[in-house]
Amino acid sequence: MAVAVVAGLGATACAADTDQLAGPVAASPSAGGQPVSAASLQSAATALCGARQQAASDVAGARGVFYALAHDRLHDLARMVQDRDRAAAARLLEAKAAVERDFAGQVTARKARADLERLVRATGAALGVLSIAPPACAGEPERK
Amino acid sequence: MLVVLLGAGCSSQTKDDAATPAGQGSKVGLQAEVASYDLSAEGVSRFLVGLVTQDNRFVSYGTVRLGFAFLGKDRPSGAATGTTSITATGRYLPVPGSPPAEGRSGPAIVSGAENRGVYAAGVTFDRAGWWGAIVSLDLQGRANSAQTTFEVAATHQVPAVGDAALKTKNLTTAAKDAPKGAVDSRAATDGKVPDPELHQTTIAAAIADRRPVVAVFSTPVYCVSRFCGPITDMVAQLAGRYRDRAEFVHVEVWRDFEKREVNKAAADWLYRGEDLNEPWVFVIGPDGKITARFDNVAAEPEVEAAIRRLPARP
Numbered sequence A: 001m002a003v004a005v006v007a008g009l010g011a012t013a014c015a016a017d018t019d020q021l022a023g024p025v026a027a028s029p030s031a032g033g034q035p036v037s038a039a040s041l042q043s044a045a046t047a048l049c050g051a052r053q054q055a056a057s058d059v060a061g062a063r064g065v066f067y068a069l070a071h072d073r074l075h076d077l078a079r080m081v082q083d084r085d086r087a088a089a090a091r092l093l094e095a096k097a098a099v100e101r102d103f104a105g106q107v108t109a110r111k112a113r114a115d116l117e118r119l120v121r122a123t124g125a126a127l128g129v130l131s132i133a134p135p136a137c138a139g140e141p142e143r144k
Numbered sequence B: 001m002l003v004v005l006l007g008a009g010c011s012s013q014t015k016d017d018a019a020t021p022a023g024q025g026s027k028v029g030l031q032a033e034v035a036s037y038d039l040s041a042e043g044v045s046r047f048l049v050g051l052v053t054q055d056n057r058f059v060s061y062g063t064v065r066l067g068f069a070f071l072g073k074d075r076p077s078g079a080a081t082g083t084t085s086i087t088a089t090g091r092y093l094p095v096p097g098s099p100p101a102e103g104r105s106g107p108a109i110v111s112g113a114e115n116r117g118v119y120a121a122g123v124t125f126d127r128a129g130w131w132g133a134i135v136s137l138d139l140q141g142r143a144n145s146a147q148t149t150f151e152v153a154a155t156h157q158v159p160a161v162g163d164a165a166l167k168t169k170n171l172t173t174a175a176k177d178a179p180k181g182a183v184d185s186r187a188a189t190d191g192k193v194p195d196p197e198l199h200q201t202t203i204a205a206a207i208a209d210r211r212p213v214v215a216v217f218s219t220p221v222y223c224v225s226r227f228c229g230p231i232t233d234m235v236a237q238l239a240g241r242y243r244d245r246a247e248f249v250h251v252e253v254w255r256d257f258e259k260r261e262v263n264k265a266a267a268d269w270l271y272r273g274e275d276l277n278e279p280w281v282f283v284i285g286p287d288g289k290i291t292a293r294f295d296n297v298a299a300e301p302e303v304e305a306a307i308r309r310l311p312a313r314p
Helices: A038-055 A057-083 A086-104 A110-131 B203-208 B229-241 B266-272 B302-308
Strands: A015-018 A029-031 B001-006 B029-033 B045-053 B059-060 B063-072 B077-093 B108-110 B117-123 B129-139 B142-152 B212-217 B249-252 B252-257 B280-284 B290-295
Touching: A038 A057, A038 A110, A038 B063, A038 B129, A057 A086, A057 B059, A086 A110, B001 B029, B001 B280, B029 B129, B045 B063, B045 B077, B045 B129, B045 B249, B045 B290, B059 B290, B063 B117, B077 B129, B203 B212, B203 B280, B212 B266, B229 B249, B249 B266, B280 B302, B290 B302
Parallel strands: B212 B249
Antiparallel strands: A015 B029, A015 B142, B001 B077, B029 B045, B045 B059, B045 B117, B059 B108, B063 B077, B063 B129, B077 B117, B129 B142, B212 B280, B280 B290
């Protein structure tokens, strides 16, 4: 059976500033109703590069960068990519899951860096599917 | 009565540099995202809403005020007006794996690293159709709010409390005709099923033996929802504590993510109208009927409470 799975955030979403709302506003969602800009996806990729670098000396700090600046955008990116290039979405999610497993337990700096490197590259490939230029750091070999 | 005007046109254009208007006129630009999977006009629905800032941080902790207005049978094509007819209090529900609140009492803006979750309330919608919700809260010392629209179906689409559980034969670690990744997506890359205790029996076999079941339907690796967390880990932890109360089963959604092939057990339970949402947790009593269900964000305390309501096994 071939079916599509969608994330369950199908409702439209808008902001309001008071209880007395003021008419329609336009949003630009492209991933499950949530607006996502190319810049924010690039920014997440850049943050991953930072986490990759930081993991060499500070795994906990790398974890913080990953969850604060990249994790949710990677979900958005996967959702946007999955209907265009299923394999790219799969590689992205698998790489992300490996990093999450690392950060959930005791991981060596070497392993964390290796898995972050894989995630940086998978993210760059996924951005390419959307014709979004990956940040320069995503194409660079890791600096030791 | 509060009159709400909801911009139903707030959906969809795909544009690389799409600008969000969330901050226009807002104290703090907030976006409300309905995170419920199966809202219906039957009984009490589990309404979940997440609040996200423009810069991708979360509103977490405390409570929010919820107001609901019926907008019409059809999806509004422009501004829609409704009168708030239902109110509720939304209580914060952290995504499993989030750190404990530690003294936080009211809503606060935090990064995804610090905490993430949704606000939950039991709501009885008296009509099917399109509804608007306004979420009001005190944030950083000021009143703030966000609105969203969503659809309420006439009847639930996914098996609900009181329904007979589907007697499905989910894959177990003994399956000979399926790759390990179809048993648990975490095994897709290294062939190791991390929670084998969740893959020892089928829902059908447990029901046949009149054993209660806690079933989590999830895809730990291939989840693309913003709010999915390590829900399978949470259920595995509960399995360690409540093995005497129920069989614990993890049903992996995907047989093959890349080929878009869904496991039959997951499809039977969740595939509706071209869509399949996950994760879900179902608690099934010894009579084979569903006693509780949790869509998307299921917090450990609420699932644990449902398990504790099951009769102890002899």
